[in-house]
Amino acid sequence: MAKALQVLRSIGLQTKDFFRLSFNLQRSSYGYRKLHMSSWIQSEHGSRIPSAHIDGKNKWLNLKWDGEQSKNYPYVWLRDNCRCRECYHEIASQKLFQFNDLDIDVEANDIHFTDDGTAVIHFSDGHKGKYPLSFLEGEKFPAFSDPLRQLNKELWGSELQGAIPTFQFSDVMTDDDVLLGWLTVLHTKGIAILQNAGTIPTEVKKIGDRVAYLRATYYGETFQVMSKNDPNSITYTDTAIDFHTDICAMYNQPGMQMLHCIKQSTEGGENQLVDTYKVVEDLKKEEPEVHSILSSTLFEFTDIGTDILNDFHFRSSKPAISYGFEGNINQVSIHFSRHHSMNVPPEQVYPVYSALKVLSRYLYHEENIVRHRLSPGEILCMDNRRLAHARTKYYIDPTIKGVQRQLAGGYMDWDELSSFYRVLLEKKKKNENSN
Ligand SMILES: [Fe+2]
Ligand SMILES: [Zn+2]
Numbered sequence: 001m002a003k004a005l006q007v008l009r010s011i012g013l014q015t016k017d018f019f020r021l022s023f024n025l026q027r028s029s030y031g032y033r034k035l036h037m038s039s040w041i042q043s044e045h046g047s048r049i050p051s052a053h054i055d056g057k058n059k060w061l062n063l064k065w066d067g068e069q070s071k072n073y074p075y076v077w078l079r080d081n082c083r084c085r086e087c088y089h090e091i092a093s094q095k096l097f098q099f100n101d102l103d104i105d106v107e108a109n110d111i112h113f114t115d116d117g118t119a120v121i122h123f124s125d126g127h128k129g130k131y132p133l134s135f136l137e138g139e140k141f142p143a144f145s146d147p148l149r150q151l152n153k154e155l156w157g158s159e160l161q162g163a164i165p166t167f168q169f170s171d172v173m174t175d176d177d178v179l180l181g182w183l184t185v186l187h188t189k190g191i192a193i194l195q196n197a198g199t200i201p202t203e204v205k206k207i208g209d210r211v212a213y214l215r216a217t218y219y220g221e222t223f224q225v226m227s228k229n230d231p232n233s234i235t236y237t238d239t240a241i242d243f244h245t246d247i248c249a250m251y252n253q254p255g256m257q258m259l260h261c262i263k264q265s266t267e268g269g270e271n272q273l274v275d276t277y278k279v280v281e282d283l284k285k286e287e288p289e290v291h292s293i294l295s296s297t298l299f300e301f302t303d304i305g306t307d308i309l310n311d312f313h314f315r316s317s318k319p320a321i322s323y324g325f326e327g328n329i330n331q332v333s334i335h336f337s338r339h340h341s342m343n344v345p346p347e348q349v350y351p352v353y354s355a356l357k358v359l360s361r362y363l364y365h366e367e368n369i370v371r372h373r374l375s376p377g378e379i380l381c382m383d384n385r386r387l388a389h390a391r392t393k394y395y396i397d398p399t400i401k402g403v404q405r406q407l408a409g410g411y412m413d414w415d416e417l418s419s420f421y422r423v424l425l426e427k428k429k430k431n432e433n434s435n
Contacts, residue, residue, distance in 0.1 A: 245387070
């Protein structure tokens with residue numbers, strides 16, 4: 001390559017001329033234009049130059065990078081996603097033209113690559129479209145480019161007992177690599193413990209600030225789980241709590257819950273944790289009818305009361321198991337102590353109760369439960385759309401005055417967690433490339 005460029009320069013040609021020369025249009029016998037170029041060529045900026053075919057029959061540009069499958073880019077998509085300064089505001093990451101002005105019948109007539117790693121396409125509307133090759137390389141049809149899609153959910157059962165992924169609170173707060181690791185584990189396993197966080201009840205807010213912000217609910221931005229005289233939830237008593245996911249009464253259940261142990265009781269107050277995604281997979285295989293009922297019956301979850309912000313009366317109707325557009329589990333909504341209303345005729349009530357009984361039996365299978373009794377300074381972080389959690393009763397010593405068990409709680413949403421995961425990953429890649 002270096003030799004070829006030397007020869008070109010000796011006869012007065014620039015690198016970009018060399019690239020242009022290599023892209024003479026050829027008409028193939030199929031009536032579409034073909035452009036050829038060896039894919040070993042690299043631009044001066046390090047982008048690999050693909051071989052290119054303008055396929056007028058299918059109205060797409062075909063690019064093939066060395067050693068990879070070729071990719072097709074429809075003309076209309078290319079024109080719509082032009083990255084030139086006239087069409088695209090790079091800092092705002094937004095288009096600068098009106099969709100009404102896009103001609104969906106636009107044709108690509110010609111393509112060449114410049115030595116700074118840009119594909120330049122001449123369109124039939126007279127526009128010269130410009131595309132960094134790195135941008136084109138990242139796009140696929142059909143596929144999305146979200147890096148989070150590379151992270152698979154890792155289902156677990158009791159084998160996670162004593163092996164819940166742990167991180168040091170101070171590392172998560174100061175080291176981007178550790179924070180990325182924590183976010184990765186929350187995505188894949190849905191559970192992590194932060195250690196040595198001290199016992200100041202405002203630390204969960206610091207985690208929210210580190211990533212983005214906390215998700216406030218009607219219980220406040222943060223909430224203190226402890227026994228209260230006038231509880232608006234049995235969370236605020238010393239009683240055992242059955243398996244549930246938090247805030248089912250809202251359509252948008254908080255994505256991640258943090259429970260920071262400030263004080264632990266002398267006895268009881270152990271958390272039981274279950275990966276409901278595993279339970280759902282087991283039900284699908286072993287109890288398909290139960291799975292079908294739980295994913296189609298609408299339960300009405302309600303939460304009524306008063307908290308620091310206002311009186312509240314929340315209701316949402318949704319199945320216990322919700323699926324997303326792509327057929328993946330989206331969220332699990334379980335609150336045995338709350339859903340009393342269901343949208344079924346009376347003759348269907350018994351089958352629904354039977355299905356709930358089976359779900360409850362699965363949640364309490366020893367092979368599905370991980371138990372953890374939080375120690376002061378630990379923060380339990382769990383995917384609230386995936387993990388069902390329960391609590392054993394704890395003991396309050398009547399001879400002792402004051403709060404005997406306290407957990408400081410806070411929520412975050414998955415949009416913010418996912419956003420910061422992408423930001424950190426991008427930053428890490430940039431650092432690796434510059435080193
Ligand atoms: Fe809870
Ligand atoms: Zn443009």
